[in-house]
Amino acid sequence: xxxxxxxxxxxxxxxxxxxxxxxxxxxxxxxxxxxxxxxxxxxxxxxxxxxxxxxxxxxxxxxxxxxxxxxxxxxxxxxxxxxxxxxxxxxxxxxxxxxxxxxxxxxxxxxxxxxxxxxxxxxxxxxxxxxxxxxxxxxxxxxxxxxxxxxxxxxxxxxxxxxxxxxxxxxxxxxxxxxxxxxxxxxxxxxxxxxxxxx
Numbered sequence: 747x748x749x750x751x752x753x754x755x756x757x758x759x760x761x762x763x764x765x766x767x768x769x770x771x772x773x774x775x776x777x778x779x780x781x782x783x784x785x786x787x788x789x790x791x792x793x794x795x796x797x798x799x800x801x802x803x804x805x806x807x808x809x810x811x812x813x814x815x816x817x818x819x820x821x822x823x824x825x826x827x828x829x830x831x832x833x834x835x836x837x838x839x840x841x842x843x844x845x846x847x848x849x850x851x852x853x854x855x856x857x858x859x860x861x862x863x864x865x866x867x868x869x870x871x872x873x874x875x876x877x878x879x880x881x882x883x884x885x886x887x888x889x890x891x892x893x894x895x896x897x898x899x900x901x902x903x904x905x906x907x908x909x910x911x912x913x914x915x916x917x918x919x920x921x922x923x924x925x926x927x928x929x930x931x932x933x934x935x936x937x938x939x940x941x942x943x944x945x
Contacts, residue, residue, distance in 0.1 A: 758880075760873050761819075764864065769819035771834060772873045779808055779815050780836040787839070787856050795890075796854065812842040812850075814873055816857060816866060837861050840874050850878045852889040852914075871913035888929040889916065 757774035764770075781804055789798035799807070816838030838857035844850040852874060857866055878887050891906050907928070910916045916928040 758873075758876070760869070762866075762869060770837075770866065770869075771817045771819050772814055772870060773817070774812055774814050774877065776808065776813070778817070778834060778836075779813055779839075781805065781808070783836045784808070784839065788854075793854065793856060812844055812846065812877065813854075814840045814842075814870065814877065816840075816870055818861075838866065838870065840870050842874065842877065844878075844881075847881055848883050848885045850881070850884065850887045852887065867909070868913055871910075875914055886929055887914070887916065888919070888927065890927055 759771060759773040759775075762770045762772075781801065785798050785801070785804055787793055788796045788804075815836050817834035817836050820833055820835065838861065839854060840852065840856075841854040842850045842852055855867075855870070857870070878884055889910065891910065907918065910928055914930060916930040919927045919929040
């Protein structure tokens with residue numbers, strides 16, 4: 747498997763087709779990211795922690811992070827294409843602020859409302875996990891989310907925490923009602939724990 751961060755290799759891609767034939771693709775290709783779409787998402791109320799940026803600032807941010815774009819795949823000719831005959835429209839993203847070797851911070855997770863409830867969020871998190879798993883010296887992955895450190899809380903608050911626990915294996919590191927920090931040890935931490943357990 748190629749490292750999705752190695753500039754010598756094309757970024758890894760994932761494809762998915764629903765029962766109704768709708769096709770989706772996830773890729774970390776920088777040139778495919780729809781900056782207008784991302785700017786609009788940042789300016790929406792859903793991503794309350796961010797705001798619309800100047801195009802130049804948005805480009806710098808995307809150039810210096812690993813962003814997994816979620817796209818619908820169709821035959822429309824007015825959309826950006828990766829290869830001939832395959833055309834993509836961005837409908838979501840998940841951004842990793844990372845040194846691509848030891849640390850990754852997950853932020854800006856978003857899927858358009860009309861595409862929710864199709865299992866795409868869990869699939870997107872699977873690709874995030876595969877992306878960080880490709881970092882052999884990863885020490886820790888982290889994220890911040892609104893909610894409560896009490897995972898028994900029902901509704902949206904508890905659901906968010908459980909979602910990241912189930913999909914990424916993260917656990918609450920510190921938090922109170924309102925903002926929660928979640929983290930999980932990477933490959934390095936797992937290897938060392940296994941070695942210590944054998945002693």
